[in-house]
Amino acid sequence: MRHALLLFVDGIGLGPDDPAINPFASARTPTLTRLLGRNLTHTDAPIKRDGALLVPIDATLGVDGLPQSATGQTALLTGLNAPQFAGHHITAYPTAQLKDLLTEHNIFAQVRRLGGTTTLANAYTSEYFAAVEAGRLRHAAITFSALSAGVELRDLDDLRAGRAVFHDLTNARLRSWGYDVPEISPQQAGRNLGGITSERHLTVFEFFLTDLAAHRRIPIAAEAVVEMVDALLGGVLDAVDLARTLVLMVSDHGNLEDRRHDVHTRNPVPALLVGFGRESVGSALRSLMDVTPALSGWISEGLRDG
Numbered sequence: 001m002r003h004a005l006l007l008f009v010d011g012i013g014l015g016p017d018d019p020a021i022n023p024f025a026s027a028r029t030p031t032l033t034r035l036l037g038r039n040l041t042h043t044d045a046p047i048k049r050d051g052a053l054l055v056p057i058d059a060t061l062g063v064d065g066l067p068q069s070a071t072g073q074t075a076l077l078t079g080l081n082a083p084q085f086a087g088h089h090i091t092a093y094p095t096a097q098l099k100d101l102l103t104e105h106n107i108f109a110q111v112r113r114l115g116g117t118t119t120l121a122n123a124y125t126s127e128y129f130a131a132v133e134a135g136r137l138r139h140a141a142i143t144f145s146a147l148s149a150g151v152e153l154r155d156l157d158d159l160r161a162g163r164a165v166f167h168d169l170t171n172a173r174l175r176s177w178g179y180d181v182p183e184i185s186p187q188q189a190g191r192n193l194g195g196i197t198s199e200r201h202l203t204v205f206e207f208f209l210t211d212l213a214a215h216r217r218i219p220i221a222a223e224a225v226v227e228m229v230d231a232l233l234g235g236v237l238d239a240v241d242l243a244r245t246l247v248l249m250v251s252d253h254g255n256l257e258d259r260r261h262d263v264h265t266r267n268p269v270p271a272l273l274v275g276f277g278r279e280s281v282g283s284a285l286r287s288l289m290d291v292t293p294a295l296s297g298w299i300s301e302g303l304r305d306g
């Protein structure tokens, strides 16, 4: 059985290889450096390495203005040009129109229709659902898609048992909010995520502190959050069988890679593919819209081959 992990990292583009501008050029990223032989910064052409492939992909989708999360994530999750449907890039939470696209076409639903198994590895608190119920929070595209496809979300019992990962990786935010959960390293979060990945055809995980840090909405230095991503990826790669597993890290738009301002960028975003199937999936990627068709096609092929 082949496994795929869609590791979604919000708000990271491929920016200049300049430590004064780009924290991906100044942070310590041993995992990325080992995989790519360089840092995760601008490249015109795909970088092919033994075991890894980096493809720069377009996040603007032919629509003017700065790419935004609701439309970018909808394009990623459905394979459709969501900003073109909407007429512009839409920030944060999916609108009714985007929800219709997500409900019908999201990757969780696609994999399920193929007969595959799928999960969202993020942990949720009961307070999160209460806040949504009360109208104080809205589901972002990934959570909305998982729920609409009937994917059961993971809770803090799963998290304590190492069967879920909280969005901040370490559980520090949960602990600061008073929850009794252990603090873990980003590497351990990655190993836990790798364990989850090995049980399903498709696992999705959403990390968005990158975008929050870039918007300066949380007091975490840009380098520190880059190093969290690197450690998470390192932990995942320690835990999965790369002969049977494809790890695909991708983003929805640039932001963190340019510290000169705190808004999104029109830079290409990385599609970083590690492990089995990276060439066949990676060679089909040009923009956000290609991720879901390529990934679900690859999963479908595996299901046919048994």
Ligand SMILES: [Zn+2]
Pocket (backbone or CB within 6 Å): 011, 069, 211, 215, 255, 264
């Ligand atoms: Zn943002």
